[in-house]
């Protein structure tokens with residue numbers, strides 16, 4: 001069994017429309033029978049156009065959105081079968097990195113407080129000394145000078161803020177990181193720095209990651225395998241290079257040919 005195993009996962013929403021006496025309930029199949037897997041230390045790229053269900057899929061995997069049916073197993077534990085009190089604790093095993101680090105960081109908390117709070121989620125009784133050491137270590141891991149730990153988010157550049165967000169995601173020692181468009185709000189020159197950092201982290205710590213992006217070039221650079229999502233379903237999945245060079249599905253071909261530089265990369 002793979003480290004992360006998603007099996008026939010469905011997440012449906014029911015939307016009421018119409019007036020009181022003539023209302024109908026529409027079922028939105030945001031995630032409609034998705035099966036995916038990732039080995040430990042693997043980066044799985046998830047691509048697809050806006051509205052195809054990527055966010056709902058990641059929210060369901062993170063146990064923030066109940067699944068309608070299907071199974072999610074992480075490191076041998078079936079999350080979809082856990083009682084709710086156990087789910088809360090298990091949530092620590094998943095951390096997210098979002099598109100906009102400025103929106104996702106608390107502007108009133110300096111780097112030390114942000115990271116210390118995240119460390120305490122896993123180690124509630126960590127001593128002051130232990131916190132200080134771990135904060136410095138985390139900052140160094142993501143390429144930030146620990147001397148800046150008393151600074152606030154607005155005192156950093158966009159790329160540095162994303163480094164803080166990545167350090168915060170690492171702090172509770174997660175088993176899986178879901179990065180949702182983590183570089184799309186950054187300048188192109190900074191994007192590659194953050195992508196390289198994610199690559200290094202994977203190498204250093206065997207981090208397992210689902211990397212969500214609409215930018216296939218970025219996904220090709222980072223991901224080992226790619227899953228292409230379309231209208232709630234995975235329409236293609238395979239080794240990154242294979243999917244890019246020999247896409248089988250018509251929608252994947254369309255996505256690749258939509259990137260001018262990609263269609264000539266053979």
Ligand SMILES: Nc1ncnc2c1ncn2[C@@H]1O[C@H](COP(=O)(O)OP(=O)(O)OP(=O)(O)O)[C@@H](O)[C@H]1O
Nearest residue numbers: 013015028030048049050051052053054055056057
């Ligand atoms: N809470 C909800 N209630 C009803 N419908 C929802 C809800 N969340 C998502 N949807 C619908 O589910 C479908 C998938 O949405 P989702 O946000 O998962 O797509 P996405 O691929 O992540 O899009 P984006 O890249 O724009 O975030 C859409 O049709 C959306 O309108």
